[in-house]
Amino acid sequence: MSKAVTDISEIRCLPIGFMDSGLGGLSVLKEELRLLPYEDFIYYGDSANAPYGEKSTEEIKRLTFSVTERLTEHGIKGLVIACNTATAAAVRELRCAYPQIPIVGIEPAVKPAYEMSRGGRIIVMATPMAIRQEKFRQLIARYEKLADLVTVPCGGLMEFVEKGELDGAVLDGYFREHLSPYITHNTETIVLGCTHYPFLRPHLREFLAGREDIPDIRIIDGSRGTAAEMRRRLDECGLLRTDTGRAGVLTIENSAGDEMVERSYKLLKLPTD
Ligand code: DGL
Numbered sequence: 001m002s003k004a005v006t007d008i009s010e011i012r013c014l015p016i017g018f019m020d021s022g023l024g025g026l027s028v029l030k031e032e033l034r035l036l037p038y039e040d041f042i043y044y045g046d047s048a049n050a051p052y053g054e055k056s057t058e059e060i061k062r063l064t065f066s067v068t069e070r071l072t073e074h075g076i077k078g079l080v081i082a083c084n085t086a087t088a089a090a091v092r093e094l095r096c097a098y099p100q101i102p103i104v105g106i107e108p109a110v111k112p113a114y115e116m117s118r119g120g121r122i123i124v125m126a127t128p129m130a131i132r133q134e135k136f137r138q139l140i141a142r143y144e145k146l147a148d149l150v151t152v153p154c155g156g157l158m159e160f161v162e163k164g165e166l167d168g169a170v171l172d173g174y175f176r177e178h179l180s181p182y183i184t185h186n187t188e189t190i191v192l193g194c195t196h197y198p199f200l201r202p203h204l205r206e207f208l209a210g211r212e213d214i215p216d217i218r219i220i221d222g223s224r225g226t227a228a229e230m231r232r233r234l235d236e237c238g239l240l241r242t243d244t245g246r247a248g249v250l251t252i253e254n255s256a257g258d259e260m261v262e263r264s265y266k267l268l269k270l271p272t273d
Contacts, residue, residue: 012238012239013243015074016076017043021083022256025082026199028223029043032230052129053127061090064090068097077102078234081094084194084195085129085133088129088136102234108139110122110143110193116189120186123183123190124193127153128154157178157194158196161199167202171200190218252264
């Protein structure tokens, strides 16, 4: 929240901030819009600096802090780090730097995948840098003793979403080369561990349906849990809006400019004006 605003009723009227390295965090925002239709939101996509998932930890931290600073200067009452990579690299330090704001990060839905599991393989798709982060490694270490858990670094995959290529032969080629080798006859669940990937889910389903040698595979992500956690945190702090008669206002900004803002609205299936 901005330093000037201290009254709780004023803070309650501030927007909820969302950030991602680009368009991926919109998959989380979509869930939050459903849960909190009366809230205002400001979404910042850092497409000009994407992909974060192939940068050093220090660089990811620097970029995440700079977007957070921008959003807090605008004035927000809560922040969702709608990026697995930025969460893994920076959420602890962000919470220390901004103790006055509830900050919710996203992590791959490995726990729900394990809880639903009937003993089959769980594949976690994520960015190469997310996979290298300590926070991510701890999560995997907790469950790999209990399940057949495989992590697949998906360098280059988020770019399909940034470019608006949500299907097609090139994407098929990507899945064939990078994902297929890990899919066994007992694969049960694929965890989409990057917020860009849910936009590729319909095509991934089609791709998997084309392989007759494998059973139906469940595809899950952490967006719903993350959105629900933000709502819980705001409620706990008495920060949910009470003037529920009005529709919330959504503002989208993107470091790569207007074209990406338009693409964002398209992805959310909302009009651009
Ligand atoms: N959307 C991001 C994530 O959830 C990262 C994509 C990237 O910038 O590499 O990890």
